[in-house]
Amino acid sequence: MLQKMRKILVTGSKRNSQEVVDVLYHAGTLHLEDVSNRIMEIRLDKWEPEIREEITALLVKIGGLLLTLPEVRVDKEHRNQVYDEIYWMKYPDLVGRTHAVLSAFEHSVKDLSARKSDLGLALTALNRYEKTIQKIQSLEDQLPYLEGYEVTVLLIQKEFEDVIPVIRNELMKITRNQCEMVAAGIDEDTIAAITVFNKRMSEEVHSFIFSKNVNEVRLPPEYMGMPFTEVLQHIEGRRKEILDEIREIDGELKALSASGFEEISVLRDVLVDRSREIEAFDQFGQTGHFFMVMGWVPEIYLDTTRDALFSRFGNRVVVTELSLSRDECEHAPTFYNNPPIVRPFEFLMQLVRPPKYMEIDPSPLLAFFFPLFFGLMVGDIGYGLVILIFALAVKKRFKDLDWAQSLMTIMIISAVPTIFFGYLYGEFFGDFGELMGWLHPVHLFGITWNRIEAMLPLLIFTIALGVVHVFLGLCLGIVNAVRMKNRKHLCEKVGMLTAVTGIILVIAASAELIPVILVSAGIIVLIIAFPLLIYGGGAVAGPLEIMGTVGNILSYARIMAIGMASVILAMVANTLGGSMDVALLGVLVASLIHILNIALAMFSPSLHSIRLHVVECYSKFYEGGGIPYKPFRKKPEI
Amino acid sequence: MPDFGQSLGAAIAIGLAAIGTAWAQSRIGSAGAGTIAENPDLVGPVIILEAIPETMVILGFVVAAMILML
Numbered sequence: 001m002l003q004k005m006r007k008i009l010v011t012g013s014k015r016n017s018q019e020v021v022d023v024l025y026h027a028g029t030l031h032l033e034d035v036s037n038r039i040m041e042i043r044l045d046k047w048e049p050e051i052r053e054e055i056t057a058l059l060v061k062i063g064g065l066l067l068t069l070p071e072v073r074v075d076k077e078h079r080n081q082v083y084d085e086i087y088w089m090k091y092p093d094l095v096g097r098t099h100a101v102l103s104a105f106e107h108s109v110k111d112l113s114a115r116k117s118d119l120g121l122a123l124t125a126l127n128r129y130e131k132t133i134q135k136i137q138s139l140e141d142q143l144p145y146l147e148g149y150e151v152t153v154l155l156i157q158k159e160f161e162d163v164i165p166v167i168r169n170e171l172m173k174i175t176r177n178q179c180e181m182v183a184a185g186i187d188e189d190t191i192a193a194i195t196v197f198n199k200r201m202s203e204e205v206h207s208f209i210f211s212k213n214v215n216e217v218r219l220p221p222e223y224m225g226m227p228f229t230e231v232l233q234h235i236e237g238r239r240k241e242i243l244d245e246i247r248e249i250d251g252e253l254k255a256l257s258a259s260g261f262e263e264i265s266v267l268r269d270v271l272v273d274r275s276r277e278i279e280a281f282d283q284f285g286q287t288g289h290f291f292m293v294m295g296w297v298p299e300i301y302l303d304t305t306r307d308a309l310f311s312r313f314g315n316r317v318v319v320t321e322l323s324l325s326r327d328e329c330e331h332a333p334t335f336y337n338n339p340p341i342v343r344p345f346e347f348l349m350q351l352v353r354p355p356k357y358m359e360i361d362p363s364p365l366l367a368f369f370f371p372l373f374f375g376l377m378v379g380d381i382g383y384g385l386v387i388l389i390f391a392l393a394v395k396k397r398f399k400d401l402d403w404a405q406s407l408m409t410i411m412i413i414s415a416v417p418t419i420f421f422g423y424l425y426g427e428f429f430g431d432f433g434e435l436m437g438w439l440h441p442v443h444l445f446g447i448t449w450n451r452i453e454a455m456l457p458l459l460i461f462t463i464a465l466g467v468v469h470v471f472l473g474l475c476l477g478i479v480n481a482v483r484m485k486n487r488k489h490l491c492e493k494v495g496m497l498t499a500v501t502g503i504i505l506v507i508a509a510s511a512e513l514i515p516v517i518l519v520s521a522g523i524i525v526l527i528i529a530f531p532l533l534i535y536g537g538g539a540v541a542g543p544l545e546i547m548g549t550v551g552n553i554l555s556y557a558r559i560m561a562i563g564m565a566s567v568i569l570a571m572v573a574n575t576l577g578g579s580m581d582v583a584l585l586g587v588l589v590a591s592l593i594h595i596l597n598i599a600l601a602m603f604s605p606s607l608h609s610i611r612l613h614v615v616e617c618y619s620k621f622y623e624g625g626g627i628p629y630k631p632f633r634k635k636p637e638i
Numbered sequence: 639m640p641d642f643g644q645s646l647g648a649a650i651a652i653g654l655a656a657i658g659t660a661w662a663q664s665r666i667g668s669a670g671a672g673t674i675a676e677n678p679d680l681v682g683p684v685i686i687l688e689a690i691p692e693t694m695v696i697l698g699f700v701v702a703a704m705i706l707m708l
Contacts, residue, residue: 351682455703551693558696564703611689 002361003337004299005629007324009035009292010309012317017291018091020309020317021277021284024293026087027308028633029301031333035285035294051091055275058098062268065105068113069257069264070250082266087273094274098267105260109253116249119242126242130235132192132217137228150202154193155215156183161191167214174208175201280632294322298335298629332357335629341413342367347406352614353624358483360476362613362622369469369617370410370609375417376462377563377605379451380570381439382429383598384418387411390602411602424449429594430570451567458560466556467504469612470549471497473620480621492536492545493620495529499546500553502526552616558608566605569597640706648702655698662691 008030012020024030086094132153156164164183171179178198185191197205209216223231285292297305306319324332334354336346338361345367355361378384391411398404426434426441426449433439441450447457474497481489505522508514533542570593577590640648670684 351686459700459703554697554700555693557700558693561696561699564699607685607689608692611686614686615690 002355002357002359003335003629005296005332005335005357006299006302007033007294007296007322007328007332008302008305009294009320009322010317011290011292011320012313014286014289014291016313016316017284017286020291020293020313021281022088023308023312024305025273025277025632027301027305028631029297029305030293030295030632031297031629032280032283032293032295032632034283035292052275052278054095055271055278058095058102059268059271059275061102061106062098062264062271065102065109065264066261066268068109068253069105069261070254072254072257072261074262074265079262079266082262083269086266086270091274094267094270098271101260101263101267105256105264109256112249112253112256116246116253119246119249123239123242123246126235126239128217129219129223130232133219133228133231133235137232149196150199150205151219152195152197152205152209153217153219154195154209155217156191156193158185158189158191163212164191164193167193167209167212170208171195171197171205174204179205277632295632296333296629298337300337329358330356331627333629334361334626336361336363338363338367344406344409344413345370347403348410348610351610352618352622354626354628355622355624356626359480359623359626360483360621362476362618365472365476365617366613367413369613370606371414371417373559373609373612374414374605375419375421376465376559377608378414378418378566378601379421379425379563380427380429380566380601381419381422381433382427382594383570383601384415384422386598387418387602388415391415410606414606425451425567427451427567427570429590430567430574432570432574435574451563452571455560455564458563459557462556462559463553465559466553466612466616467500469556469617470500470553470620473617474500477621480623488536490536491532492542495532495536495542496545496549496620498525499529499533500549502529503546503550549620552619555616556612558612562605562608566597566601569600570594573597644705648705651705652695652698652702655695655701659691659695662694663688666691 010020010024086097089097132155154167161183164181168179168181171181175197178201180196181193183191183193195205206216206218219231223234226234283293302321309317309319334357336343336349338346342364345363348366348370349363375384378387388411391408394404395408395412422428423439424442424444426439428434428436428439434441441448441454443449447454449457451458474493477493478490478497481487481493502522502525505514505518505525509516509518509522530543533545536542537545573590573593576593577586580586580589666688670688673680673684
């Protein structure tokens with residue numbers, strides 16, 4: 001069912017405009033409509049707030065602070081209190097408080113953050129030196145130690161080793177033969193060329209190396225002329241110092257965070273809320289003295305919305321309920337209002353466009369037939385129990401994931417008919433239960449409902465179910481056509497219902513399932529249906545659509561076919577498992593195939609069950625294209 | 639026990655239907671993947687579209703079963 005919607009207009013003095021927006025945002029019930037284009041009698045200006053840029057700037061600063069400060073646990077209740085206190089502040093007070101907090105924290109946090117960043121860079125450089133020196137340490141003996149000479153390390157990929165002599169020659173020229181180069185492979189891909197040259201030529205050498213795009217590791221001046229072992233010790237010592245310093249900074253940041261994180265994060269949230277409010281301002285209207293806000297409110301929230309405004313502003317703000325024309329109702333947003341058992345199935349409704357406000361909500365139909373089709377297809381006590389346990393476990397594990405909660409609730413509901421039909425078919429992990437003598441297919445209406453043997457009765461049953469489902473769709477189509485006052489659609493649906501009834505009568509009478517005399521009745525019904533179909537659907541398309549509807553009904557045979565595939569795979573698992581000489585191996589093989597079958601059983605029957613609704617049934621009545629109800633409010637936290 | 643003709647008929651019924659379904663699903667699948675890459679919100683309709691041609695193989699299976707069992 002869809003909730004009844006009411007359209008309201010909120011008007012008041014311009015002085016209260018910001019506060020009214022705050023109250024509406026907090027109440028979170030109003031689906032906004034652009035008021036500025038609607039009321040032609042009064043000239044309305046767009047409501048252009050000047051604070052947009054200021055809030056954005058403050059948010060950038062606060063965002064930077066929160067990125068640097070380590071997150072601390074805060075008491076949710078206390079945080080909500082602080083939020084309420086700050087949220088209801090007037091805008092200048094909010095900006096004042098934000099600036100005060102920023103000036104208290106920004107300088108010290110920035111300073112600490114810059115120091116930490118510098119230390120991080122120094123640590124990265126040290127690690128790089130250490131790595132390179134460790135790799136070239138073995139070459140140390142070959143290097144001359146000369147006063148006034150500089151050492152640099154060139155890293156060259158092995159595939160380009162031919163360039164080493166070229167570089168050496170060039171360096172010799174630049175340094176006038178005052179250069180020494182020792183090259184050796186340091187790993188599979190890289191060669192290190194340690195170059196010693198006269199310090200006076202330093203600039204020319206480095207600019208040459210830079211111009212040739214050679215990867216160079218330059219040791220800091222303090223390590224020049226120092227044996228590599230000593231350099232490594234120095235690096236280790238400096239690293240310890242840096243790490244200690246970083247830890248100290250982290251401690252200071254943590255202390256700052258403990259005193260201010262809560263307030264800063266609340267300020268961020270409030271500013272984000274204000275910023276979202278501003279985004280909606282384009283839809284509000286104002287004159288020199290008053291403002292207007294228009295939107296849709298679900299009937300159940302109408303009083304709450306009125307009360308929220310009245311308790312804050314009394315009669316200074318007026319809420320007017322607008323009378324609705326038929327055309328306006330067409331554009332009302334749709335808001336589901338289903339009982340808890342149906343609510344999870346609204347998730348599956350997201351696969352199609354939401355129903356229009358004037359249309360019938362098909363979710364209750366889905367909530368009834370989806371588990372039924374699923375149960376008919378899977379139909380196994382063991383599989384039903386596994387699906388039930390799996391769904392319960394996932395629901396418990398992923399409490400924050402809405403989609404997982406909805407899907408698993410659907411699985412839990414669907415597990416019930418699965419177990420029921422499992423009992424009817426006498427299936428417990430395929431024919432395992434029957435082989436063990438635990439249960440047998442039920443004998444009902446003169447048929448033993450063993451899925452392998454009762455293939456034809458099952459086929460007839462599923463097609464009959466298709467007739468019921470498609471007829472239900474056509475009946476809902478008739479209701480929709482009456483609601484929308486669409487005569488053509490009405491004739492089309494009635495014509496189709498009559499035509500399919502005629503076909504069924506002819507087939508059933510020909511097969512002598514009903515008195516043969518009814519063949520003529522069926523033909524008459526078909527003849528009556530044709531003018532209705534031609535009027536409703538067109539001269540060619542109308543009658544041709546009968547073929548489509550018959551195809552839709554036959555499509556329900558998939559319930560039997562998919563179920564058959566499932567039971568055969570289960571039997572394969574049991575046969576294969578049973579044929580193993582080692583019992584444990586047999587159990588393992590059978591379990592693996594059953595797990596695969598259960599995984600398929602959770603996916604394929606769900607998909608086909610949805611498809612039977614969307615393609616076969618909804619096409620008979622459902623138009624969709626409604627506007628989902630999106631209230632103006634704080635977005636739920638993810 | 640079905641005779642050779644029945645078995646052949648059933649095999650043709652399901653085999654051709656399966657080829658048809660596979661061909662249709664391959665076309666829909668590649669187009670669907672492109673659609674989802676452009677707009678991930680369309681994953682629901684694409685899954686349903688992908689399932690539509692399965693009707694052919696399911697009806698093929700039903701015909702094959704009827705050939706063998708009736």
